Amino acid sequence: MKPLLIALALILAAPLPAHAHPSQPRDLRELAQRHGIKIGSAVDVAALRAEADYRKVLNREFNHVTAENAMKWESVEPQRGVYTWADADAVVENARRNRQQVRGHTLLWHNQLPAWLTSGVADGSIGAAELRSILRDHITTQVGRYKGKIRAWDVVNEVVEEDGTLRRSIWLTHLGPGYIADAFRWAHRADPRAKLFINDYNLEWNQPKIETTLSIVKDLQAEGVPIHGVGFQGHLGIQYDYPGDWANVMRRFADLGLEIAITELDVRMVLPVTPDKLATQADYYRRALTDCVSVRACEEMTLWGYTDRHSWVPGWFEGEGSACVMDENLAPKPAYHALLTVPRQRR
Numbered sequence: 001m002k003p004l005l006i007a008l009a010l011i012l013a014a015p016l017p018a019h020a021h022p023s024q025p026r027d028l029r030e031l032a033q034r035h036g037i038k039i040g041s042a043v044d045v046a047a048l049r050a051e052a053d054y055r056k057v058l059n060r061e062f063n064h065v066t067a068e069n070a071m072k073w074e075s076v077e078p079q080r081g082v083y084t085w086a087d088a089d090a091v092v093e094n095a096r097r098n099r100q101q102v103r104g105h106t107l108l109w110h111n112q113l114p115a116w117l118t119s120g121v122a123d124g125s126i127g128a129a130e131l132r133s134i135l136r137d138h139i140t141t142q143v144g145r146y147k148g149k150i151r152a153w154d155v156v157n158e159v160v161e162e163d164g165t166l167r168r169s170i171w172l173t174h175l176g177p178g179y180i181a182d183a184f185r186w187a188h189r190a191d192p193r194a195k196l197f198i199n200d201y202n203l204e205w206n207q208p209k210i211e212t213t214l215s216i217v218k219d220l221q222a223e224g225v226p227i228h229g230v231g232f233q234g235h236l237g238i239q240y241d242y243p244g245d246w247a248n249v250m251r252r253f254a255d256l257g258l259e260i261a262i263t264e265l266d267v268r269m270v271l272p273v274t275p276d277k278l279a280t281q282a283d284y285y286r287r288a289l290t291d292c293v294s295v296r297a298c299e300e301m302t303l304w305g306y307t308d309r310h311s312w313v314p315g316w317f318e319g320e321g322s323a324c325v326m327d328e329n330l331a332p333k334p335a336y337h338a339l340l341t342v343p344r345q346r347r
């Protein structure tokens, strides 16, 4: 054997020095790095401004963020033609200072639309042609404002019903199904480098929704419409089975060439909290990350808030809560520790 090869053989045979053993990551940033993915959180802008501890933990733990509400249409244009960017800007600026990439959420949805828009459509003062140009202007303006600063946009959010039909929103009703392709084309024109996503809930397991979303993607691709990813919101609850087929569902979208993201992960429970429920919750979080890292195309896992101090769950699901990985005092729960144990996968 050549001396070089002998040396190499010796090096490979020798036990690793202690510090080189794959040890557990210390926090979520290290975890993200270990897996080569982004780990994000939704950001509550009021808390970001007012709570130093919230800000500190957010910026320590996460390398990706999504504005929880600040980029929604009602937030950025509460009155027609009057734009209020301060909150959205604050999220983007804080992210830049803390080396976090940003998911833009969301350009087109049926909820949290400004009242001037919904009432104008309802009373007929905004007709179909005008609605279409309002939507185009909205997408062009918002995407343009953050050009180069948003890694990925949730272009359309929740456009499929549970039964697999297209959601009967003002968009479908007044513009027809072509609004989806239009939204992606307009967004792409405004920032050609941003990754453009279709995002939905229950897409982890709901078969009709999965099939329809897959066919929307295929149709868009066949027409040459720029679509780059699919977002699984991932609003789970331990009173339901874990969506055990999730990784396979991810793979079906990945096979179409899409990037995969878990965009709004949380795992709620019926209160009161018990140690058993926290252990089950920890397992759901662990499985979600495991599913993501088992699919090469899954590049981001974002939590819909990281602390129970600021979670949408108690306000939206009666009698439920404790859905996040840290408690009200920002103390890590079993779910946090469970995430850190997920082994690296060869992808």
Ligand code: XIL
Pocket: 068, 069, 157, 201, 233, 264, 312
């Ligand atoms: C929620 C926010 O968390 C709440 O603060 C707000 O009152 C309502 O919207 N799917 C989505 C998110 O895409 O935008 C929603 O966020 C949660 C469900």
